[in-house]
Amino acid sequence: MLLRTILGASIASSVASVAVAGAWTEPKGEGQAILTGAYSHSGKGYASDGRVVDIGRYDKTTLSLLIEYGLTDRTTLFAKPELRAVDLKAPGGTTQRSRGLGLSEFGVRNRFAKMGGWVIAAQASGFAPGSSNKSTNVAQAGATDAEADARLLAGRPLPLPGDGGFIDVQGGYHLRAGAAPNEYRADVTVGWRPKRTVLVYAQSFNTWADGRGRGFYDNYQYHNLSLNGAVDIAQKVRLQAGVFGTASGRNALRERGVTIGVWRRF
Numbered sequence: 001m002l003l004r005t006i007l008g009a010s011i012a013s014s015v016a017s018v019a020v021a022g023a024w025t026e027p028k029g030e031g032q033a034i035l036t037g038a039y040s041h042s043g044k045g046y047a048s049d050g051r052v053v054d055i056g057r058y059d060k061t062t063l064s065l066l067i068e069y070g071l072t073d074r075t076t077l078f079a080k081p082e083l084r085a086v087d088l089k090a091p092g093g094t095t096q097r098s099r100g101l102g103l104s105e106f107g108v109r110n111r112f113a114k115m116g117g118w119v120i121a122a123q124a125s126g127f128a129p130g131s132s133n134k135s136t137n138v139a140q141a142g143a144t145d146a147e148a149d150a151r152l153l154a155g156r157p158l159p160l161p162g163d164g165g166f167i168d169v170q171g172g173y174h175l176r177a178g179a180a181p182n183e184y185r186a187d188v189t190v191g192w193r194p195k196r197t198v199l200v201y202a203q204s205f206n207t208w209a210d211g212r213g214r215g216f217y218d219n220y221q222y223h224n225l226s227l228n229g230a231v232d233i234a235q236k237v238r239l240q241a242g243v244f245g246t247a248s249g250r251n252a253l254r255e256r257g258v259t260i261g262v263w264r265r266f
Contacts, residue, residue: 022168022189023121023155025111026070032265034066036240040257046249048218056090058253062102074112080105084130103127103147121153123172145178151185163193174207181213197232203244222249230263238263 026032038061045055064082071077084102089095107125114120127147151172158165167190174183184207191201205224212219228242240261246254 022166022170023109023111023119023153025074025076025109025121026068028070028073030266031067031069031076032263033068034240034261034263036062036064036066036259036261038062038064038257038259040244040255042246042253042255044254046222046246046252046254048251050248050250052254054091055253056093057088057095058255059087060255060257061085064102071108074110076109078105078107078109078125082130101130103130105149107149109153116156118154118156123149123151123153123170125149145176145180147177148175149173149185158190158192160192161194163196165190165192167191173210176213179214180217181219182210184208184210199230199238200228201230202227218251220249220251222252223247224255226259228259230261236265 040060042058043054043056044052047053062082062084064080066078066080068076068078081104082102084098084100086098087095105125105127107123109121109123111119111121125148127149129144129146149172151170153168153170155166155168158167168188170185170187172185174185176182186206188204189201190203191199193199203226205226206222208221209217209219223246224244225247226242226244228240230238230240232238240259240263242259243257244259245256246252
């Protein structure tokens with residue numbers, strides 16, 4: 001029962017976000033495509049009181065493609081389809097597997113203000129349900145119901161050594177259909193460019209359930225951290241790699257993982 005509660009909170013989470021556009025929008029007629037592979041493992045989880053507990057084994061592999069396009073200088077359209085493979089095994093149980101589409105995101109971001117060096121934007125997106133393996137409960141814990149997200153974003157350059165840096169702050173509300181509760185979300189990215197062709201950035205992803213859901217969905221929260229590096233290998237091509245993990249939580253997985261990505265501007 002504890003494993004199902006934890007998975008209900010965490011199986012749809014995505015800490016392996018590599019896009020750092022944040023509040024900034026793409027120039028009109030330009031954009032970028034980011035292909036990202038991620039792997040995460042968890043043999044531990046956080047109980048309702050925050051204690052680390054054994055949950056068996058949880059492994060997730062994803063392949064996603066983020067495409068952003070500047071409809072105008074102020075408005076960017078984006079889409080992010082995803083393929084996902086999940087394996088889990090409860091203590092003493094058999095391994096259950098799910099393969100197929102994860103949640104695919106489609107949305108729009110609009111920059112509506114600039115003030116004191118800050119760029120302010122609003123973003124709205126919807127998530128198409130993923131596929132599920134009906135013989136298991138794996139994908140049904142979060143990936144097979146529609147979702148939606150609305151958030152405000154603010155970003156500004158930072159006067160760091162080298163080629164400077166930036167900070168991006170986001171806060172929003174995430175709607176989840178079905179039995180899962182809705183969520184409050186807050187994300188922060190801090191980036192540094194030691195030189196023009198190199199980017200190092202750290203991210204914090206934070207999620208709080210808006211109360212309990214139905215069935216085995218309990219109240220939960222989790223706080224993920226990631227550290228990434230990206231290097232330009234051509235004029236419009238960048239390679240990225242990073243690590244991520246869950247720093248704390250309640251009724252949540254304690255994930256540890258890696259990402260690798262290719263960024264291409266167009």
